[in-house]
Amino acid sequence: MKARTTAGGRVDRSKKVRFTFDGRAYEGLAGDTLASALLANGVHLTGRSFKYHRPRGIVGSGSEEPNALITVIRDEARKTPNLRATQIEIYDGLIAESQNRWPSLEFDLGAINSLFSPMLPAGFYNKTFMWPRSWWYKVYEPNIRAAAGLGKAPSLPDPDRYAQQFAHCEVLVVGAGPAGLAAALSAANSGARVVLCDEQAEMGGSLLSERNANIDGLSAADWVARTLETLRANPRVRLLARTTAFGYFPHNNIGLVERITDHLESLPAHAPRERLWQVRATEVVLATGGIERPLIFPGNDRPGVLLASAARTYANRYGVRVGERVAVLAGCDAAFEAAVDLSAAGSTIAIIADARPVGSVDGPGFAAAKSAGLRILPSATALAVSGKLRVTGVQLGIVGQDGKVVVGETIACDTIVTSGGFTPSVHLHSQSRGKLAYDDQLGAFVPAATAERTRSAGFSRGVSGLTAALNDGATAGADAAVASGHACTALQFSAQALDVGLAGSPGALPQLAGPIPPAKAFVDFQNDVTTRDLALAQREGFQSIEHIKRYTTTGMATDQGKTSGLNALGIVADASNRRLADVGLTTYRMPYTPVTFGVFAGPARGDQFDPVRRTPSHDWAVARGGVFEDVGNWKRTRYFPVGNEDMHAAVDRECLGVRNSVGMFDASTLGKIEVVGKDAAEFLNRFYVNNWSNLGVNRSRYGILCRDDGFVYDDGVIVRLAEDRFHVTTTTGGAARVFNMMEDYIQTEWRDLSVWITSTSEQWSVVAVQGPKARDVLAKLVTDIDLSAAALPHMGVARGHIAGIPTILMRVSFTGELGFEVNVPAEYGADLWEAIYAAGQEFNITPYGTEAMHVLRAEKGYIIVGQDTDGTLTPDDAGVAWAIGKTKHDFVGKRGMDRAALKAAGRKQLVGLLTEDPKVVLEEGAQVVLAPNQSIPFEMVGHVTSSYYSANLGRSIAMAVVAGGRSKMDQTIYVAMPGGDIPVKVVSTVFYDPQGARLNV
Amino acid sequence: MLVIHCPYCGPRPEPEFAHGGQAHIARPHDPANTTDEELLQFLYLRENPRGLFRERWRHARGCGRFFNAIRDTNTDFFVTTYKVGERPALPGGAQ
């Protein structure tokens, strides 16, 4: 650790930590980040750039870092790419790898892109890959994909657990620097519930990088420690370190990600890796500080060029010298303070080259640098940087009073630190729809009007100077506490610090005028966007900053332009002779820093991704090898294979079994709604198309429900259990929306009706027993119900017991056979299933699944709403107009279906189709045409809605909606398929037992 | 995630609610005697303003009640929520 200072900083010099970077072993100290530990070992080179594969080094010291993106490997499944080295806390055994290089960081073949850089300007992708079009998929896109991208995502499932938690507080403070700590202290004093979060491992923000500052008589470090102790002792305060506020959502809903285990050497057994906090705060204080901007000059991306504030942090907080001989480029007074502190840490300051004109600079930073004996060169600019994998020198220029640049001296150095001024971190304020205003004095945007109950404090709103920042935070904290209903006065603080100015001028440093353009000067390091790219976008006519951003990709990398955004605006403003304030800003979007997929998914993965609904026969079906399908959240048995049967064979056998003897089917998934009240019948009269007044008690009827536009919405059998009580069934998928629609009309349209509805879908288990032997099976199980045709005719309902279980027994059929649907309280469903199966053995009863159910109902032309109808079919179109109560003055949909267009000739109508070849089964969804072999685009007149092979009929059957279909009976039309048009005959939808003789027995 | 004040239950998080489109679209009292134009208005034509909007919500995963709200579609902030049958004035007094 050759670059480690002898004393000071917040690292634990007694605890050595071993880690590897690109396979080489290094040593750091407890408290180091990967960045500080690498710098302590003299390592600057940490990655290759995105487009040109240029060698890149560490630039920053926190979440703003654009270059040092690292993959951390814990094991095969735990490879986390694109982490910033400046935020990775090292632990013993940490394995870190650089990205975007091959075969090695020092020698990277991708760097050949640099040779072609004249061919890779802004808009390169948009311009080059236009032609030939067919090359895009085969050549361009795969090659771009292989060459582009940053780190690699792990290929194994994520083994870690992620927690999610909601929290409520009165005051949320984001950022635990001086302003945030003062805000939290003030607000907590009032008794308000406070949450304070900070993205760093340690709270304290900029105070952790101070060397000489003190607050109220304590050193900055001691004041931080005392303040955190006070806050920690307050049970109404929650402190969340390593926690990034990544998104500001409406109504003061702030998303935080807490990183819990990534910094630990060994993973605790039960801790989640990360926790998502969804905080709902009455009031918010944003104390997010600011980010330093780099200066922009040719070669400014070489390893060894850092931000001045980062270099100062490495010296003061981590005890690391970023270089032995440092050239300081100043566009802001903060450079002076950094130079003084770097000098104190043992670095030689080769020069402070100040970009600002002679005599324009004064103030405490300047004075401190002077009195430290450092050489300051005013009106300076940087023209070139020497060195490839590490800076070896800088060529300075001098800007004359006429603005012309002349070549100045060459400075030998191993490091360049630059400060272009500080940008307030207004991301969260802006995400909350707060307005921004340009501060000419500061040279940056600051928060203006807020939209949410929020306020910014400290440097995040441009307030600089330690005492001012502390007191601004205290005022904001007190203001937030008062606004949330607590009496509170702001604390007062008094601090001594150097208090350098943080203002700067966004843009690029002036360059030599001349025919030879200088080397590339980088604005956006992560996306490799240069000053030339921005100028090119200007020349090509892009004016809006949103367009320039997308054309050049500036600010579109994973750092979202934290260090580059304002500089890009400055360059665009200069090039277009506009004021920076007039160029406008691109939108700040969440997340502030990248967030893992895992923390968003939380526990919703695997079995817990979605709830599963199981039918009463589920376990029975599993034990017999039933094959399931998902219907909404339901697991329904699709078929019950016997032996080695495939689906086709099983379904054929099941269909034959039902019609030849008897079958049983779990129909429990049907939606069920109980409609009760003295106006229950009137409600159903108004709601369904049918007439219900004349339905007797213990009778049932097939009902059709339309929307007010006249189109079929749902269907199902409705039973009248008593004068004022109906048992309504709905389709499996329609239960929730029918219930919602009923509530809507009851609550908002027909408030005169005395009627209540209750969902009873989960209260009833239903087994359908269907087939000529159905009555014989049930007869063995019921004692108190007369099953005879006279006592219990088709659509009749009886109540009594079956296998000792109370039941509502309905004689209904969705197969066209003699059939019953046995309803029992849900908890008896499995028992009922077993009892019927046992009783059915002597009749060779066939359990059948949804597939056979579909075939059987299609043989009879029974529709499935949502399959044979699609929201554009009236009852007449669907062939069920017979259900409409003709004498009713009104019902939902009556007026709608009375519109001329819904009664016009040529509407699509549901018909049956028979293929000429009985073995051909049509594709559901296939288009219907009137004439074969049409040229494209041919005229489509409908589509196939249901299509099956019917074992009972020994041939295929299908239903389709066809324009004017019922007028085309016995005509031949065609189903268009890629292999050729298939001739079909239009027939009735009822393929089996058209007289219904099998039903009424 | 919005906070929505159910007039029956108080402030609750948005996932408990279902949005129900524009409010105060009354079903005609006698649909049989409405013109096609009136039916068109009832079935299909809806406002989509930038600014204050009267809209329906249902506290679907709560008390189950429908109610109405005035929301500013610019900001997502609610002016008020109110029960079926009520109609408070907009800020500024407009109905």
Ligand SMILES: [Zn+2]
């Ligand atoms: Zn409610």
